[in-house]
Amino acid sequence: MRKEMARLIELDREQSLVGHIEAVLGWDQETYMPVKAIEERSEQIAFLEGIVHEKRVASEIGDLLSSLGSSAENPMGDSSLLPEERAYLRVLRRSYDQETKLPADLVMDLARTVSLAQAAWAEARAKSDFPAFAPYLEKMIELSKRKAACLGPGKPPYDVLLDLYEPGSTEASVGAVFASLRGELVSLLEKIRARPQVDDSFLSRPCDAARQAAISQWMMDVLSFDKGAGRLDTVEHPFTTTLGERDVRITTRYLDDAFASSLFSTIHESGHALYELGIEPPNAFRRTKLAEAASMAVHESQSRLWENMIGRSASFWTPLYPRLQELSGDALRGVSSERFVKAINKVEPSLIRTEADEVTYGLHIILRFELESDFMAGRLAVKDIPAAWNEKMSSFLGVTPPDDRRGCLQDIHWSQGYIGYFPSYALGNLYAAQFWDTMQSELSGLDTKIASGDLAPVLSWLRKHVHKDGAAWLPGEIVQRATGEALDARHYVKYLNAKYSKVYGF
Numbered sequence: 001m002r003k004e005m006a007r008l009i010e011l012d013r014e015q016s017l018v019g020h021i022e023a024v025l026g027w028d029q030e031t032y033m034p035v036k037a038i039e040e041r042s043e044q045i046a047f048l049e050g051i052v053h054e055k056r057v058a059s060e061i062g063d064l065l066s067s068l069g070s071s072a073e074n075p076m077g078d079s080s081l082l083p084e085e086r087a088y089l090r091v092l093r094r095s096y097d098q099e100t101k102l103p104a105d106l107v108m109d110l111a112r113t114v115s116l117a118q119a120a121w122a123e124a125r126a127k128s129d130f131p132a133f134a135p136y137l138e139k140m141i142e143l144s145k146r147k148a149a150c151l152g153p154g155k156p157p158y159d160v161l162l163d164l165y166e167p168g169s170t171e172a173s174v175g176a177v178f179a180s181l182r183g184e185l186v187s188l189l190e191k192i193r194a195r196p197q198v199d200d201s202f203l204s205r206p207c208d209a210a211r212q213a214a215i216s217q218w219m220m221d222v223l224s225f226d227k228g229a230g231r232l233d234t235v236e237h238p239f240t241t242t243l244g245e246r247d248v249r250i251t252t253r254y255l256d257d258a259f260a261s262s263l264f265s266t267i268h269e270s271g272h273a274l275y276e277l278g279i280e281p282p283n284a285f286r287r288t289k290l291a292e293a294a295s296m297a298v299h300e301s302q303s304r305l306w307e308n309m310i311g312r313s314a315s316f317w318t319p320l321y322p323r324l325q326e327l328s329g330d331a332l333r334g335v336s337s338e339r340f341v342k343a344i345n346k347v348e349p350s351l352i353r354t355e356a357d358e359v360t361y362g363l364h365i366i367l368r369f370e371l372e373s374d375f376m377a378g379r380l381a382v383k384d385i386p387a388a389w390n391e392k393m394s395s396f397l398g399v400t401p402p403d404d405r406r407g408c409l410q411d412i413h414w415s416q417g418y419i420g421y422f423p424s425y426a427l428g429n430l431y432a433a434q435f436w437d438t439m440q441s442e443l444s445g446l447d448t449k450i451a452s453g454d455l456a457p458v459l460s461w462l463r464k465h466v467h468k469d470g471a472a473w474l475p476g477e478i479v480q481r482a483t484g485e486a487l488d489a490r491h492y493v494k495y496l497n498a499k500y501s502k503v504y505g506f
């Protein structure tokens, strides 16, 4: 290995170490930290942030990248380098450019606007007063356009923002996938709404925290979560965080009258953890940026594949349901496995994305993508967002928000400057369905194996085709290599139709 490459790895590992130390503090803050510790904890974290930032923008990195032939036009560097070295340079070039291309005054302006906009959003939301938030959103859009111009001069701004969250994606690529998906979801939803609703009332029977904790621990074992390399704790909003190469923490919460919530959040977060723990780059690249996940949407594809495609299937519960009944006390007494599977797949249009089922979820995201695309291109004025939002809610989902609090003010993302972020939520589902479809055709008798309690073939397929190489490939390349074709929404549509025609009987 050339000495410049070795030095880059050394510098990158220092960033990774500090980043993981920061993650330990963040994890502790969310789980066990006593409330009065918050003041110094914030300072501790900010201090480490400062160190990480300095390390990320060090000019030595830029010099080393150039000396290895990596530039904006040729991020992978000299063609004489090994494939993993070239992949690594592409990852480093991307992060280095993102960290260094924004002028300091823009970074400060963005930070100030985010903090003002968040406060304004919280107040506007409480009063359901969109006009009070509108000036902040206008400013945020303007700054996002400036940011895009610095990161990708000459490129359409929305393309640059989308690529930030899902490397390699553009408005055209996402738009093409969503355009075919939208009509399919709307018509599937119409079919479902014409059928009698499934009964899921038993899912709100009481089940105490101790029982739910036992269910979660059991579920982690079922999914082959290595408890020597991670653990489960409780928080307000479940998440997964990586504290080290062999240390991935997951979290959940126990609601007495909604035990299925912790069950599925544990499966979801375990899916994230299995991905993190499955990354195995060549030895020389351990604990570098090559050993990180490929993108947020690829991450989400792993959590959702386990949660939905597997965890909400009849085959999965065939061998496991009796044990779940036992562990949940009286909650599932007298409920057949068939009724349980229907209940956990109930579809019901709602106003809020975070509560959406598998069918309506994508429609919430497509709505957001279309609005962002319109206001970024100047086709939609900020003042007209509430009306456009409500109109799309009614035409996609058949429900109209009674006020802006439950409409366009419902979540914090735009006030945080996360424009271009939403599509990755839906792309995760689409990647998952395409992996799932391919896996089923490559592994014969997979369903029978799952129904006999054997999940090993699923995990080894994912390890080989998705986890192992970490960030070496762009998301689009992972999909192409694993499934032999580009991302196509028809796999998701096929999966949904097969599942919901059974659940709702059409």
Ligand code: ZN
Pocket: 268, 272, 300, 303
């Ligand atoms: Zn997730």
